[in-house]
Amino acid sequence: MKVLVTGGSGFIASWIRKDLLARGHQVLIFDHQDRRQPLADGEEFFLGDVRDATAVTEAAAHCDGIIHLAAVLGTQETISNPRPSAETNILGSLNVFEAGTQYNLPVVYAGVGNHFMRLQGTGCYTITKSAAEDLARMYNAYRDGGRITIVRPVNAYGPGQSVAAPYGTSKVRKIAPSFACRALVGTDIEVYGDGTQISDCVYVEDVARVFATALQYNAATGRPTEKPVEVGPLTSVTVNDIARAVAGYASEVTGQPPVGVKHLPMRPGEVPNAIVTSDTSTLQQIGMTAADFVPLDEGLRRTVDYYATHWLPGYLEAA
Known part of the structure; x- marks a missing residue:
């Protein structure tokens, strides 16, 4: 299969591309930024924006399936400026769903693990991503060619995730790099709230495997899964637990x-x-189980080691 990956230059997408290539598929990276990443054998790059229906349709015409990841991220960022997330996450997804349906392609859409929080006054990111899920259900129910599987990962973490200020240039702060970078430079880890909240994390390599497997399931059966596929660990921990574990590994x-x-x-x-x-029982729809996922302690250790090796030397040199 030749697979169109929207938002293909991003963190999760980079791991999905590796997984797809390892399975023998080809990849068409669709992104609005040409980040001059070296392409692997079997990869091509298409410069385009999901808000451009013509570009999306043209890219889809040359592919056998779509994994749709392109989105405007952030909680606080999308509250203070909601329009970009609405345009990309809703209208952009509509363009992808329309193109996939037009060509009767299997489509896998990246939902959000906290989709239920749209009813609790959360940010525009969750609201818009969940709205696109509603559109996916509409396409599956009423449009010939609608074959959209929804995959909902919780917080994906692992090597390669971008670092936010004051330690990097990313505009969106993610839990793993934020905790790891602070711990490695000897600064207390910052936790919002009392830390008793549960925000499950799942290793990015496992997230990539689920997306690729969900696409193959859709392609083989000709239909989406009955329910969204939720991606997370079997055992939950608090944010405080994660912070203490990262502090220990950094030490x-x-x-x-x-x-x-x-x-x-x-x-x-x-x-x-x-x-x-x-x-995690929803993984059974595509023949997977969270019991095979990388355990949190091992994933956090790998992640801390990555930032210690790939980020810390450059940060210390520039300091």
Whole structure:
């Protein structure tokens, strides 16, 4: 299969591309930014924006399936400026669904693990991503050629995730790089709220396997899964648990005592005492189980080692 991956230059997409290539598929990377990444054998690049229906349709015409990841991310960022997320996450997804339906292609759409929080006053990111899920259900129910499988990962983490200020240039702060970078430089880890909230994390390599498997299931059966496929761990932990684990692994790397945990007020769009978990039984629809996923302790250790090796030397040199 030749697979169109929208948002193909992003973090999760980079792991999905590796997985697809390992399975013998070809990949067409669709992204609005040409980041001059070296392409692997079997990869091509298409410069385009999912808000451009013509570009999306043209790219889809040359592919056998679509994995749709392109989105405007962020919680606080999309509250203060909701229009870009609405245009990309809703209208952009509509363009992808329309193109996939036109060519009767299997489509896998990246939903969000906290989709239920759209009813609790969360950010525009969750609202818009969940709205696109509703559109996917409409296409599947009423449009000939509608074959859209929804995959809902919780917080994906792992090597290669971008780093936000003050340690990097990313505009969106993610839990794993934020915790790891602070711990490695000897600064207390910042946790929003009291840290008792549960926000499950899943290793990005496992997320990639689920997306690729879901696409193959759709292609082989000619239909989407009956229910969204939720991607997360079997066992949940609190944000405080994650922070303490990262501090411990960073201490092993640096040889310094573990850093502490500093609690900050919750940010707009965050729900106190939230519980963001997955119904991992939905993985059975595509023949997978979370029991095979990388355990959290091993995934966090790999992630801390990655930032210690690939990020820390350059940061210290520039400091």
